[in-house]
Amino acid sequence: MDERNETPLERADRNFGELLQELRVTQTGVQFLFAFLLTLAFTQRFPALDTVQRAVYVTTLLLAVVAAALLMAPAALHRVLFQLGAKSRIVRVSSRLAACGMAALALALTGSVLLVVDVTVGRGGGIAAGAGTFLVCVGLWGVLPGLLRRSLAGRAAPPDDEASG
Secondary structure (H helix, E strand, O other): OOOOOOOHHHHHHHHHHHHHHHHHHHHHHHHHHHHHHHHHOOOOOHHHOOHHHHHHHHHHHHHHHHHHHHHHHHHHHHHHHOOOOOHHHHHHHHHHHHHHHHHHHHHHHHHHHHHHHHHHOOHHHHHHHHHHHHHHHHHHHHHHHHHHHHHHHOOOOOOOOHHHO
């Protein structure tokens, strides 16, 4: 038992539930991004894209697919391994899948902004906006949590509550 007075299985259940809540937030954004990207190929301006813009588009579309697949994988993993006594392993693997999905999502967002700003303002603006988007994602999703984790490391060790993240 830990400070929450829960068994390892109860902790795994709670961590998986928390992970699924996190994935619900990101999944909606990925779905909107993917739908947006799918529709771009059917707009009147699409044939006017240059080679670089088309490459960015295809790469970004594929990154959105990878992000969606990675962020949906924990539900599929749980479904396949349901009631096999593997909840702790499901949580660990699902957490890694979610982290990879967030990385793919950061790249897909970067590519989307790069493409849209490139088409509307120009290549330089697109590169700057894409780089800015990437830095914001890395900062908010990687650097900030890392700094908070480091600042908490000096405190008394919390219970192993981080299996979902």
